[in-house]
Amino acid sequence: xxxxxxxxxxxxxxxxxxxxxxxxxxxxxxxxxxxxxxxxxxxxxxxxxxxxxxxxxxxxxxxxxxxxxxxxxxxxxxxxxxxxxxxxxxxxxxxxxxxxxxxxxxxxxxxxxxxxxxxxxxxxxxxxxxxxxxxxxxxxxxxxxxxxxxxxxxxxxxxxxxxxxxxxxxxxxxxxxxxxxxxxxxxxxxxxxxxxxxxxxxxxxxxxxxxxxxxxxxxxxxxxxxxxxxxxxxxxxxxxxxxxxxxxxxxxxxxxxxxxxxxxxxxxxxxxxxxxxxxxxxxxxxxxxxxxxxxxxxxxxxxxxxxxxxxxxxxxxxxxxxxxxxxxxxxxxxxxxxxxxxxxxxxxxxxxxxxxxxxxxxxxxxxxxxxxxxxxxxxxxxxxxxxxxxxxxxxxxxxxxxxxxxxxxxxxxxxxxxxxxxxxxx
RNA sequence: GGAAGAAUGGCAGAGUGGUUGAAUGCACCGGUCUUGAAAACCGGCGAACGUGAGAGCGUUUCUGGGGUUCGAAUCCCUAUUCUUCCGCCA
Numbered sequence: 001x002x003x004x005x006x007x008x009x010x011x012x013x014x015x016x017x018x019x020x021x022x023x024x025x026x027x028x029x030x031x032x033x034x035x036x037x038x039x040x041x042x043x044x045x046x047x048x049x050x051x052x053x054x055x056x057x058x059x060x061x062x063x064x065x066x067x068x069x070x071x072x073x074x075x076x077x078x079x080x081x082x083x084x085x086x087x088x089x090x091x092x093x094x095x096x097x098x099x100x101x102x103x104x105x106x107x108x109x110x111x112x113x114x115x116x117x118x119x120x121x122x123x124x125x126x127x128x129x130x131x132x133x134x135x136x137x138x139x140x141x142x143x144x145x146x147x148x149x150x151x152x153x154x155x156x157x158x159x160x161x162x163x164x165x166x167x168x169x170x171x172x173x174x175x176x177x178x179x180x181x182x183x184x185x186x187x188x189x190x191x192x193x194x195x196x197x198x199x200x201x202x203x204x205x206x207x208x209x210x211x212x213x214x215x216x217x218x219x220x221x222x223x224x225x226x227x228x229x230x231x232x233x234x235x236x237x238x239x240x241x242x243x244x245x246x247x248x249x250x251x252x253x254x255x256x257x258x259x260x261x262x263x264x265x266x267x268x269x270x271x272x273x274x275x276x277x278x279x280x281x282x283x284x285x286x287x288x289x290x291x292x293x294x295x296x297x298x299x300x301x302x303x304x305x306x307x308x309x310x311x312x313x314x315x316x317x318x319x320x321x322x323x324x325x326x327x328x329x330x331x332x333x334x335x336x337x338x339x340x341x342x343x344x345x346x347x348x349x350x351x352x353x354x355x356x357x358x359x360x361x362x363x364x365x366x367x368x369x370x371x372x373x374x375x376x377x378x379x380x381x382x383x384x385x386x387x388x389x390x391x392x393x394x395x396x397x398x399x400x401x402x403x404x405x406x407x408x409x410x411x412x413x414x415x416x417x418x419x420x421x422x423x424x425x426x
Numbered sequence: 427g428g429a430a431g432a433a434u435g436g437c438a439g440a441g442u443g444g445u446u447g448a449a450u451g452c453a454c455c456g457g458u459c460u461u462g463a464a465a466a467c468c469g470g471c472g473a474a475c476g477u478g479a480g481a482g483c484g485u486u487u488c489u490g491g492g493g494u495u496c497g498a499a500u501c502c503c504u505a506u507u508c509u510u511c512c513g514c515c516a
Contacts, residue, residue: 041476079496
């Protein structure tokens with residue numbers, strides 16, 4: 001959620017940023033409506049505060065009068081307070097309504113893009129930030145897509161998942177299951193070696209948590225909702241891990257707060273269909289190791305680049321062709337100020353698959369969740385939150401299978417062998 | 427799932443209707459002392475919002491929501507969580 005102070009103080013920059021994010025004309029108009037509503041809120045509170053103050057004073061007087069035995073005067077004042085109370089009730093209900101209206105407007109505005117974000121509205125407008133220079137086409141024409149390899153070597157089964165749960169819930173088996181476990185361990189070890197504290201969080205969160213990181217209300221339809229207990233299955237570990245610091249004030253010396261965690265991720269992916277969803281390309285449950293950082297506003301972009309470096313090291317170590325995109329304004333997620341997407345190239349499918357998204361949310365999440373720090377002057381300020389996948393498994397598995405296939409099996413990347421215990425999947 | 431009890435500031439812990447944002451201790455910050463540190467002593471120390479150039483002032487806040495009262499941390503209702511006992515259970 002954008003800070004009201006920014007909207008009030010930097011109207012032009014806000015509007016320019018929203019345009020870059022490609023919001024509708026109606027939403028641009030919201031900027032002025034929000035300021036007007038906030039004015040209303042302020043004047044309402046000023047009135048209410050004065051009234052409550054008067055009531056408090058009168059109540060004290062009444063207490064004194066009773067002590068001094070002046071009951072009749074006390075009763076007179078009681079009547080006056082009763083009248084004031086009527087007025088205060090009206091003002092209070094107005095205050096409640098005004099702040100609800102304000103909140104409802106604020107929550108529909110996306111974060112402002114960083115100045116380095118390219119203009120554009122669609123995937124083609126994304127800027128290629130970095131691309132490896134190895135060959136993309138050095139594989140046999142007979143190369144199989146991963147779903148066929150899966151069948152050949154009994155790595156995973158989507159059909160079994162349908163039987164157990166439904167479409168999009170893969171069941172990994174044998175060396176396929178072991179590979180999953182190896183990747184998770186490898187990614188976690190790399191993250192903890194880089195100074196991230198490992199967290200194993202709950203896989204379900206309550207409404208407050210989902211709201212704080214921005215999944216609610218905008219992405220309600222993307223999460224599985226356990227209605228009986230009103231809990232949500234997490235779409236990413238970002239949600240529980242960042243929420244660890246909801247409603248907290250951290251010390252300057254705590255920066256940067258670096259955390260990592262493995263969790264399965266559950267996504268309904270409502271509305272997606274077609275060739276994209278074949279095999280492991282898009283599933284409802286996948287495993288992911290996430291990195292989350294809470295950082296001082298002055299340092300967050302430096303930290304973002306370090307996170308990009310970290311993820312780069314992972315894809316390079318696995319030997320996968322990759323490229324890094326700096327997302328354009330229109331393709332970025334709602335809450336992000338700057339996002340780098342990592343894509344790996346699948347030689348058998350001949351297409352790029354997104355495997356990581358590393359973003360700086362600046363104060364967008366911390367404003368919602370009141371995640372603050374005490375600055376040099378002892379003032380409480382909103383911290384910056386950042387997160388990224390390091391890395392999402394399903395598509396990495398798909399690409400490893402496809403790119404490293406040979407006539408007699410899939411060669412396991414060196415870095416994984418100490419975790420898998422085998423060097424060929426067949 | 428059943429029964430009983432509890433929920434107060436970063437933590438511990440007083441407070442059962444009237445200057446209580448809340449004693450006290452710890453932690454934390456500033457100072458005195460010290461070659462330095464510790465100890466001791468002195469002072470400060472929650473948060474949000476409003477208002478003001480600022481000092482400040484006002485309002486709200488004692489788990490959440492609702493109620494009683496002129497006035498609630500304190501009384502009532504309700505939700506949640508925790509503790510103990512019972513039941514079930516990896």
